[in-house]
Amino acid sequence: MTNHSSEPSCCxxxxxxxxxxxxxxxxxxxxxxxxxxxxEGHLLIIPKRHAPDYFSLTAEEKKDADALLHRLKDDILQKDPSVTGFNIGINNGYDAGQTVFHCHIHLIPRRKGDCENPRGGVRGVIPGKRGY
Incomplete structure (x- = not known):
């Protein structure tokens, strides 16, 4: 059972x-x-406080999440020279694909050749819309 509410019970x-x-x-x-x-290396960044989605984060949580994204990106690039790009993603709401209703930001390392044609990146969340 998925908790779609903003309540932290069973989060x-x-x-x-x-x-x-x-x-x-x-x-x-x-x-x-x-x-x-x-x-490989796919990470999640979350606030320690229960916040159901990105739009419920405080300014401080957004600042800390952004600083953490930058730091983790630098760490990944230093440790893994095969990483040549990143996808950063947030699903907000059930219809956007959110399954855990506690804000989480995906940091997904990408490597040359890890998919046939990466053009359009996150636009691929809707089938047929990635290419343009």
């Missing part, structure tokens, strides 16, 4: 925020590996 990421050892931490936010990674 998978609220639980994770208190039980997982984060890969990195920045003030109000932590990062940890995605349980179902799209590519």
């Amino acid at each position: 998978l990421f609220c639980e994770r925020a208190t039980t997982v050892i984060p890969v990195a931490e920045q003030g109000t936010c932590i990062a940890f590996p995605d349980k179902y990674p799209v590519t």
Whole structure:
């Protein structure tokens, strides 16, 4: 059962925020590996506080998440020279594909040749709309 509300009861990421050892931490936010990674090194950045989506983050949480994204990007590039790009993604709301209703930002390392034609990137969330 998925919790579509803004209540933290049974929130998978609220639980994770208190039980997982984060890969990195920045003030109000932590990062940890995605349980179902799209590519090697796929990370999630979440606020420690329960916030159902990106639009419910405070200014401080947005600032900390952004700083963490930059730091993790630099770490990944330093450790893995095969990474040549990144997708950064946030699903907001059930109809946008959000399945865990605690804000989480995907940082997905990309490598040359990891898909046939990467043109359009995140536009691919709607079939047939990636190419333009």
